[in-house]
Amino acid sequence: MAEIEIKGVGKTFGAFTALHSIDLTIKDQEFVVLLGASGCGKTTLLRIIAGLDSPSKGEVWIGGRRVDKLPPRERGIAMVFQNYAVFPHLTVFENIAFGLRMQKLPQAEVTQRVTRTAELMHIEALLQRYSGQLSGGQRQRVAVARALAMEPDVILMDEPLSNLDALVWMPLGLQGHFEPLNM
Amino acid sequence: MSETTVRHAGNRVFIAAVVLTCIWVLLPIYLLAINALSAPAEVTGFPKRFWPSFDLASIQFFLGFRGVTSALWNSVQVAALTMVMAIGAGAPAGYAIARFDFPGKQVFRFMVVMTRAFPLPLLALPLAVLFIRVGLDDTVIGLAFVHTTLALPFAVLITYSLFSGIPYELEEAALTLGCNRVQAFWKVVMPLAAPGIAASAVFAFVVSWNEVFAAAVLTIEHRTLTAFLLQSLDVSPLPLKFAGGAALVVPALIFIFAVRKYLFAMWGIANR
Numbered sequence: 123m124a125e126i127e128i129k130g131v132g133k134t135f136g137a138f139t140a141l142h143s144i145d146l147t148i149k150d151q152e153f154v155v156l157l158g159a160s161g162c163g164k165t166t167l168l169r170i171i172a173g174l175d176s177p178s179k180g181e182v183w184i185g186g187r188r189v190d191k192l193p194p195r196e197r198g199i200a201m202v203f204q205n206y207a208v209f210p211h212l213t214v215f216e217n218i219a220f221g222l223r224m225q226k227l228p229q230a231e232v233t234q235r236v237t238r239t240a241e242l243m244h245i246e247a248l249l250q251r252y253s254g255q256l257s258g259g260q261r262q263r264v265a266v267a268r269a270l271a272m273e274p275d276v277i278l279m280d281e282p283l284s285n286l287d288a289l290v291w292m293p294l295g296l297q298g299h300f301e302p303l304n305m
Numbered sequence: 306m307s308e309t310t311v312r313h314a315g316n317r318v319f320i321a322a323v324v325l326t327c328i329w330v331l332l333p334i335y336l337l338a339i340n341a342l343s344a345p346a347e348v349t350g351f352p353k354r355f356w357p358s359f360d361l362a363s364i365q366f367f368l369g370f371r372g373v374t375s376a377l378w379n380s381v382q383v384a385a386l387t388m389v390m391a392i393g394a395g396a397p398a399g400y401a402i403a404r405f406d407f408p409g410k411q412v413f414r415f416m417v418v419m420t421r422a423f424p425l426p427l428l429a430l431p432l433a434v435l436f437i438r439v440g441l442d443d444t445v446i447g448l449a450f451v452h453t454t455l456a457l458p459f460a461v462l463i464t465y466s467l468f469s470g471i472p473y474e475l476e477e478a479a480l481t482l483g484c485n486r487v488q489a490f491w492k493v494v495m496p497l498a499a500p501g502i503a504a505s506a507v508f509a510f511v512v513s514w515n516e517v518f519a520a521a522v523l524t525i526e527h528r529t530l531t532a533f534l535l536q537s538l539d540v541s542p543l544p545l546k547f548a549g550g551a552a553l554v555v556p557a558l559i560f561i562f563a564v565r566k567y568l569f570a571m572w573g574i575a576n577r
Contacts, residue, residue: 173481195481199481204474209479211496220479224483
């Protein structure tokens with residue numbers, strides 16, 4: 123349940139202006155894709171919404187809350203990174219469970235949510251493997267599963283097309299399971 | 306001369322250089338080992354046998370020598386303290402250089418290396434005076450401070466290359482999954498960096514273990530093993546010197562061998 127409102131967001135890195143002044147409203151349950159040439163600021167905007175970068179000017183609102191001063195963990199978002207960022211020292215299961223354990227959910231709930239998202243992304247057979255034992259596409263599915271397991275208000279995905287493998291599974295599985303999905 | 310003969314000649318020079326370097330490094334170690342493991346009578350005798358007789362009398366004589374065990378214990382204490390302080394101060398510095406852009410970063414990196422450009426004899430005298438004034442002279446902790454300054458640049462550089470090798474994205478992912486910065490470090494970066502940090506700690510230990518100059522200048526009663534051996538070099542019998550040398554070299558060699566791949570990484574050579 124979250125509408126994203128971006129009001130006059132700009133970002134400068136030294137003398138370089140990455141984002142001039144972005145105004146964008148993404149409605150609840152809407153599925154938005156940012157397109158553009160490489161280096162045009164798609165990732166920068168995503169990182170500002172996620173809270174990994176702070177905007178030089180403007181405001182970010184998620185679900186009626188102003189979030190641009192909040193750290194990422196308090197924004198109700200989950201992000202799938204361009205290079206997946208699957209933790210190499212944890213198994214697939216522990217990767218997906220990572221955010222749930224941070225929320226201190228009971229073990230039964232963690233197991234249940236991990237199993238459900240793993241089935242959704244068709245990686246239930248890989249749960250005991252480590253990142254190094256996965257293919258690129260499998261790794262991306264783990265990254266997506268890790269984000270979905272959080273059941274966040276907003277899911278941000280950077281370059282979800284970089285591996286078609288994950289995309290093939292996703293839209294089918296997502297329908298009906300995760301209604302509030304912004305991308 | 307044809308091209309192939311030139312290349313062959315080049316190969317031969319290369320091989321000769323490798324052999325010479327190996328002899329340069331290995332021959333003293335070999336002599337040390339063979340004499341430390343021989344009976345005292347054989348140590349002073351000539352010609353040498355190729356294989357040592359594996360007689361432990363020299364080692365026993367060394368360990369029973371007055372002052373050796375306390376010097377050994379001092380060495381271990383100083384090296385352990387150096388290890389803790391060098392990593393405690395060096396790892397955060399390495400992390401900062403690897404992760405953050407801050408004003409003066411390049412100067413800082415340069416200064417870290419520059420500290421090794423100061424010859425220790427130049428520092429030792431003022432340090433000795435200062436230590437006497439504040440009451441740190443002839444103490445284990447005082448010497449550990451000096452050794453920490455020697456080991457710190459390496460600790461910073463090794464941990465810097467270590468943290469640089471861990472993608473920042475992993476930490477960011479942890480941040481989006483509910484961690485604050487400290488949690489992200491302990492849950493994601495630390496498990497990945499731990500073996501390298503251990504290696505860096507071992508290296509700091511060896512730097513202190515092998516250091517002789519500051520140890521000799523700054524301690525009198527609480528000699529470390531290196532300072533003790535240096536002090537008694539001209540008055541002690543030959544078997545003692547060899548056994549003492551082996552006691553210094555062997556742990557250092559084993560430690561360095563165990564952590565070699567991280568040290569190579571520090572100098573930008575692939576992890577092999």
